Amino acid sequence: MKKQKNENKAGKLKVIPLGGMEQIGMNIAAIEYEDSIIVVDCGLAFPTDDMLGIDLVIPDVTYLKQNISKVKGFVITHGHEDHIGALPYILQQVNVPVYGTKLTIGLINNKLKEHNMLKNTKRKVVKHGQSINLGCFRVEFIKVNHSIVDACALAIFSPAGILLHTGDFKIDYTPVFGEPADLQRLAELGKKGVLAMLCESTNATKPGFTMSERTVGKTFDTIFNEHRNNRILVATFASNVDRVRQIINSAHKYGRKVVIEGRSMVNVIGTATELGYIKIPEGTLIDIDQLKNYKPEQTVLITTGSQGEAMAALSRMASGLHKKVSIRPKDVVILSSHPIPGNEKAVAHVINELSMKGAEVIHEDTHVSGHACQEEIKLMYSLVKPKYAIPIHGEYHHRMANKNIALEMGIPKENIIMMNSGDVVELSEDSWHNAGRVQAGSILVDGLGVGDVGNIVLRDRQNLAQNGIIIIVLTLEKYSGQLLAGPDIVSRGFVYVRESEDLMDEAKKVVLDAVEDCLYHHVNDWGKIKNIIRDSLSDFLWKKMKRNPMILPIIMEVE
Numbered sequence: 001m002k003k004q005k006n007e008n009k010a011g012k013l014k015v016i017p018l019g020g021m022e023q024i025g026m027n028i029a030a031i032e033y034e035d036s037i038i039v040v041d042c043g044l045a046f047p048t049d050d051m052l053g054i055d056l057v058i059p060d061v062t063y064l065k066q067n068i069s070k071v072k073g074f075v076i077t078h079g080h081e082d083h084i085g086a087l088p089y090i091l092q093q094v095n096v097p098v099y100g101t102k103l104t105i106g107l108i109n110n111k112l113k114e115h116n117m118l119k120n121t122k123r124k125v126v127k128h129g130q131s132i133n134l135g136c137f138r139v140e141f142i143k144v145n146h147s148i149v150d151a152c153a154l155a156i157f158s159p160a161g162i163l164l165h166t167g168d169f170k171i172d173y174t175p176v177f178g179e180p181a182d183l184q185r186l187a188e189l190g191k192k193g194v195l196a197m198l199c200e201s202t203n204a205t206k207p208g209f210t211m212s213e214r215t216v217g218k219t220f221d222t223i224f225n226e227h228r229n230n231r232i233l234v235a236t237f238a239s240n241v242d243r244v245r246q247i248i249n250s251a252h253k254y255g256r257k258v259v260i261e262g263r264s265m266v267n268v269i270g271t272a273t274e275l276g277y278i279k280i281p282e283g284t285l286i287d288i289d290q291l292k293n294y295k296p297e298q299t300v301l302i303t304t305g306s307q308g309e310a311m312a313a314l315s316r317m318a319s320g321l322h323k324k325v326s327i328r329p330k331d332v333v334i335l336s337s338h339p340i341p342g343n344e345k346a347v348a349h350v351i352n353e354l355s356m357k358g359a360e361v362i363h364e365d366t367h368v369s370g371h372a373c374q375e376e377i378k379l380m381y382s383l384v385k386p387k388y389a390i391p392i393h394g395e396y397h398h399r400m401a402n403k404n405i406a407l408e409m410g411i412p413k414e415n416i417i418m419m420n421s422g423d424v425v426e427l428s429e430d431s432w433h434n435a436g437r438v439q440a441g442s443i444l445v446d447g448l449g450v451g452d453v454g455n456i457v458l459r460d461r462q463n464l465a466q467n468g469i470i471i472i473v474l475t476l477e478k479y480s481g482q483l484l485a486g487p488d489i490v491s492r493g494f495v496y497v498r499e500s501e502d503l504m505d506e507a508k509k510v511v512l513d514a515v516e517d518c519l520y521h522h523v524n525d526w527g528k529i530k531n532i533i534r535d536s537l538s539d540f541l542w543k544k545m546k547r548n549p550m551i552l553p554i555i556m557e558v559e
Helices: 002-010 060-068 102-114 185-190 214-226 241-253 263-274 286-294 311-320 345-354 374-384 396-408 455-467 502-520 527-547
Strands: 013-019 028-033 038-042 056-059 071-075 099-100 123-125 131-134 137-143 152-156 161-165 196-200 230-235 259-262 299-303 334-337 360-362 388-392 423-427 432-437 442-446 470-477 483-492 550-558
Touching: 002 527, 013 060, 013 161, 013 432, 038 137, 038 345, 056 161, 060 374, 099 102, 102 123, 102 263, 102 502, 123 550, 131 470, 137 185, 152 185, 161 185, 185 374, 196 374, 214 241, 241 259, 241 263, 241 299, 241 423, 259 263, 259 286, 263 299, 263 334, 299 311, 311 345, 388 550, 455 550, 470 502, 470 527, 483 502, 527 550
Parallel strands: 038 071, 071 099, 099 123, 161 196, 196 388, 230 299, 230 334, 259 299, 334 360, 470 550
Antiparallel strands: 013 028, 013 423, 028 038, 056 442, 131 137, 137 152, 152 161, 423 432, 470 483
């Protein structure tokens, strides 16, 4: 023990979350000791409703770029988008090796292939129970259960003590594939002494235990048995390999052919099959073009779109836009997922569209969570016995619920550390303290543009969406400043011009008066002229209609 205290004087262990602390998603944390940094996960978040036109949200890794010489690698807990989705973008800025289990690296390879980055990125597959050395850290990958196979908790050994990062986990004693979580190893680490545990909080508000994934398999069997004369479509998360495996088993049992539809579903299931995580009975899988060769009741479609995403396969089927599959009366559609917070409206919309086409929609008891509820989080605390508890992965109320569990489990209030993205906490055996902040936040991805859309552009988009735009075009002579043409007014998203001709004529007169007033007073500065036009028209429209569109004057000059 004395030796460890001497080591503590040499340096402090820093925990720096760069995402995953204010929302579900975009999970990424830097762990630092002197000249070594390892990064746990590198996830994306999906845009909120007010992020108009944004495709993805990725973390700001300025701190990693500034300290690139210290960064030894990314260690990835599992293959969900909110843990691996930002890697293709971040590896272009922070090109260090990536370590993960077999399926996780397989899914990362898919992403890197799409971005032509396979050649210049080093990846290494690590087995459960194995350790890797990165700088002054040793990282051990510990088996846990989750809604994707090959998930891990990470034991991070440092000169200051052991950190345990749970990743996303649940305790499933009867998993569909592989072994239950390695509770024995977690208990051994607890006996050895764990300095701090970073524990996920997604389901910390929910009492009891999360049901085993196998219970869903029984539900599918019952539904397949009760609907022998209907075509069945199942929408679920592409990454839930165990769920897809159980659907395929039920389809095979009842003599049905299976079609897998949706790009992400095809990618993930293809990778999982190649790596041996799904064994599809021979002759079960058919191509979507072969559907017409079978009676509807002989087929099952497994598809993406359980969250109501507009471009996913199920949404396109529901709205009649899918080229190869139309929803028919008597179809049975199973939604095998809970709506992610914020997606409830989109999911309800898809359910309504399916119901209007005569389909029966089943969404009760067809899903179990991949995240630990309160009793499993308690089990984790009782096994690991950390000195410090750091709730991670969730909105504030999720993390507060996790804090309350830690208090119940006997961890002193002063040893529970509530962090925000960008906070730096220094830990030692004796104490912890807040060591300031680093730059952290969200980078918006729009098409091929990364970070070129910021708060000002988003504000303009919101303004355009809410109020519309008026463009004023006029032509001035270069030397005399005389008005040669215009002003012409173009309106988009403000009023329908053909039905508002009087308003447009009045607006044109207001602009003309403003321009003539400028010319009369010899105002030659175009910036000033534009501002005067903008202010005059804005006042007029507000008094007339109580509306505030974006006004964009354009002045052209001719000699």
